[in-house]
Amino acid sequence: AQRVTQPEKLLSVFKGAPVELKCNYSYSGSPELFWYVQYSRQRLQLLLRHISRESIKGFTADLNKGETSFHLKKPFAQEEDSAMYYCALSGRGSTLGRLYFGRGTQLTVWP
């Protein structure tokens, strides 16, 4: 069964510190992984996806198939990074088009 686990409900760091938001998944196949972000009072928006291997707002995420992880990292956190972050997985076959979300991690960056 498909599952996305974000073990940290809350994460706090100081400005300038490195940050890592953890995401583990289970899926019997080759999934597509995403990170979505929701800033305060804004709608959920796509931050990055593993297939594009891009860096957005200084964030990167590497898919580790051996550890079934897709952790989100940023070397120097900024106050404006404070938001809710959701890891998501897209399946194939009968579940094509559907996203499976983790429960989210609330990141707070202190000044």
Next chain:
Amino acid sequence: NAGVMQNPRHLVRRRGQEARLRCSPVKGHSHVYWYRQLPEEGLKFMVYLQKENIIDESGMPKERFSAEFPKEGPSILRIQQVVRGDSAAYFCASSPMTEANYGYTFGSGTRLTVV
């Protein structure tokens, strides 16, 4: 391009009433998805629709819930005879293609409160 528009933003219903949630996708997007978020939980898939077709409704509760995406007009998520457990945030998303790889565009959600 106004993005995905959901209304109302907040909806209060008494137990037993009906709730109708509307979603207008991004112009040109023909794929619509509904997700529900219960307190302290992640978004859970409910249903995936294309114009006039339900593609996947495996996440929908078997009773009281229905969804449609007519040829003209918004997609509607309908909950009949609401109960307290239906209180949640309901999010709609749209995409131009089947592949979620391109990323959805999400609406701001409708927060349903059943009293």
